[in-house]
Amino acid sequence: MTINELDKYLKTYTVDELFYKEYYLAKQDPAKLKEFIDKADMKLIKEKSLIVPDIDDVDIMEPYLLIEEYVFEHKKDYHILASKHFRYTPEFTHKHSFFEMIYVYSGKCEQNIMGDNILLKEGDICIVPPDVEHSISVFDDSVVINVIIRSTTFNDTFLEVLSEENILSSFFTKILYTKNYNNYIIFRTNNSDSIRSFMSHIIMESIENEQYSNKILDNFLMILFAHLLRDKKHTVELPKELQKSNKQLTSILTYIQGNYKSVTLEDLSKEFHFSVPYLSKLIKANTGHTFKEMIQTIKLNKAIELLASSDLKIRDISDLIGYEDDNHFIRTFKKVYGVSPNQYRKNIMK
Incomplete structure (x- = not known):
């Protein structure tokens, strides 16, 4: 599919859109x-x-809940899916268990996110996290793309975004690890040619569904994030609650994410000049989890990614994610998931 063919494909009305219109x-x-x-x-x-x-x-109940497992039912090895939002779909409030990135390919659209009315123009990107009630309105010939990103694999697949401190890592880290986070982030890209090019390739890969499309989609999204962060011409809009958020907490969580293999509470106390008891309480109060639980979750998520995408031996995976003893890793994995790492891998292969 060429760029021109994609443009024609997206602007042509589907059966659903003709019905809704x-x-x-x-x-x-x-x-x-x-x-x-x-x-x-x-x-x-x-x-x-x-x-x-x-x-x-x-009968449509609001807020309508969209479940990640249902959306990815026929593409279980994908982390990302892109599709066109059907024009003239009746506006209805919904939420979902995944991240949603809305891109205005052409024209405009309106969004209501937790009571905030937002106008998105051509080229704009809006990212909405899980469990946030919102609605979208497209009642003309505008073309809007929905990019769905798994929340269950986000931590591993897009680790590079979270490993250094920036506006996106702050956004995603708070969602993944704290109880208080912002409802959206908007990039006003001024219809950037580079962003449009990457978005077009993301859409095409998702439509064509060829061999390695899932891996290509992961990498295109990483490149898209990098361009959004690098290009200073893009303006970023955030709800007021993130603008007033605790910057130190974001720095702490980002540091944990980037050093999960070996970081200790003592390391954190030296890095951020807080006492160990204070840091322990701060993390628990803001995330609902202890420091030990956070580290274990990050390590096991990475283990799942490696079990699914590589043929590395269990002892090598254990070493890569920071376990000194592979027996300890196996016991911990089985306690959390009910099966051994080897059995988990066999289940995936089946």
């Missing part, structure tokens, strides 16, 4: 709405799970 126009006149409902193809609506609040047989 007809529904949207019908709602402007009560008589036309009644006529639309009377002749509505219920088989099509149910087959495609179309959202039609005016038809009694279709």
